[in-house]
Amino acid sequence: MSNVVVLDNGGGLIKAGHGGDRDPEVTIPNCLYRPLSSKKFLYPSPSNSEDLTSAALRRPIDRGYLINTDLQRDIWAHLFSSLLHVAPSSSSLLLTEPLFTLPSIQRATDELVFEDFNFNSLFVADSPSLVHLYEASRRPDGLVSKAQCSLVVDCGFSFTHAAPVFQNFTVNYAVKRIDLGGKALTNYLKELVSYRAINVMDETFIIDDVKEKLCFVSLDVSRDLQIARKRGKDNQLRCTYVLPDGVTYTKGFVKDPDAAQRYLTLDDGSLSQPSETEKDMVQIDDAEERKDRKRIDLTKNEFDLTNERFLVPEMIFQPADLGMNEAGLAECIVRAVNSCHPYLHSVLYESIILTGGSTLFPRFSERLQMELRPLVPDDYQVKITTQEDPILGVWRGGSLLASKNFEGMCRERPELGATPIVPKPLVASRK
Numbered sequence: 001m002s003n004v005v006v007l008d009n010g011g012g013l014i015k016a017g018h019g020g021d022r023d024p025e026v027t028i029p030n031c032l033y034r035p036l037s038s039k040k041f042l043y044p045s046p047s048n049s050e051d052l053t054s055a056a057l058r059r060p061i062d063r064g065y066l067i068n069t070d071l072q073r074d075i076w077a078h079l080f081s082s083l084l085h086v087a088p089s090s091s092s093l094l095l096t097e098p099l100f101t102l103p104s105i106q107r108a109t110d111e112l113v114f115e116d117f118n119f120n121s122l123f124v125a126d127s128p129s130l131v132h133l134y135e136a137s138r139r140p141d142g143l144v145s146k147a148q149c150s151l152v153v154d155c156g157f158s159f160t161h162a163a164p165v166f167q168n169f170t171v172n173y174a175v176k177r178i179d180l181g182g183k184a185l186t187n188y189l190k191e192l193v194s195y196r197a198i199n200v201m202d203e204t205f206i207i208d209d210v211k212e213k214l215c216f217v218s219l220d221v222s223r224d225l226q227i228a229r230k231r232g233k234d235n236q237l238r239c240t241y242v243l244p245d246g247v248t249y250t251k252g253f254v255k256d257p258d259a260a261q262r263y264l265t266l267d268d269g270s271l272s273q274p275s276e277t278e279k280d281m282v283q284i285d286d287a288e289e290r291k292d293r294k295r296i297d298l299t300k301n302e303f304d305l306t307n308e309r310f311l312v313p314e315m316i317f318q319p320a321d322l323g324m325n326e327a328g329l330a331e332c333i334v335r336a337v338n339s340c341h342p343y344l345h346s347v348l349y350e351s352i353i354l355t356g357g358s359t360l361f362p363r364f365s366e367r368l369q370m371e372l373r374p375l376v377p378d379d380y381q382v383k384i385t386t387q388e389d390p391i392l393g394v395w396r397g398g399s400l401l402a403s404k405n406f407e408g409m410c411r412e413r414p415e416l417g418a419t420p421i422v423p424k425p426l427v428a429s430r431k
Contacts, residue, residue: 004092005084005094005119006024007095011064012158012357013028014027016083020399020403031060033052037051043078051244064158064159069108089120093122097126099161120412127154129397130401151352153368156357158182162332166344176336182208182357189312192311193305209251210252214241215361218310219366221314236263238259239304240302241254241255242255244301264362313364353387369382
């Protein structure tokens, strides 16, 4: 077993394991939580069967950056001792770090690694370079490997990056960011459900599950909005999510999984314009829906979703429609490519790699292709690749790097009173 611990310390999930392995040994939420049945905050575990209804959360990372080192220390201590069973004093650490991390946060991280956990050495890498490394190794005859160039689109928990990578280095001056990620999507879904059905503003874990199981990316928003206003079987988007009751079942679930997949049968073409009779029926339905909203039964333990299912992922593609002063993902990618040398443009458009949990929404890559094609010159091809497991792609790249000449790239633990000498790393450098 390798003595290199690979730690992808995300804002939502921690992925940890040993260098050289294909998959991490442990994947847990990067937080402490307190369920209603407990008086103290608990450590997360890989297989949690507790009722997490209205559980309180404490996260060490906010908006992508470490803000609470004491809390992160507690979570790491539990991770290393109880879950990974490693001795930091006899191990090296490969740690992922967000792009553009402030020097003060970097110093706090170094103190955690060397002073609190006493690791032998540390190597810090950013996510895009590790994703590029892993994809290049998977396809040695592919364009990413031959050109040593790619555009990594990382839709993570805290934000979304479009990051060009050239010869295993992230081109920092060309990176573009959207301040939207999985956390913002979950919060938006909370607001929609709370306004239309039942108050779920404190149900982070439950709404995360709703988002992952029921949300999808629309290929025709205007058509789907019309369908979402229909009633009965004509509404192919309506589905029901059942909340946990704490007695019979402690996890929420989709009431009719087949109904949740009906949207896949919709024709990708545009929907014909509604007739005058249909318009009148829609107005009647809207009036009835407003009446129903006033007499909602607050004791029920389930709620329906219709247009919420595609309006939530729509934030990534059209944040301006929601009043946010942000560019959409397609425009963000074009800006990132245009910030690079013109000789790289065609290669970057042909080697777009999607990673991060938010890219798991069904039809994500198809919608991005539709949005991107009109913005790209006609003589350039657009090719989008989704990683086989977008949540683990960064960790797997770190594991691959740790299996190579790792010790020669690391910053070693400094002696007391000594000034450390930082060798130039092969993948990332800390300025």
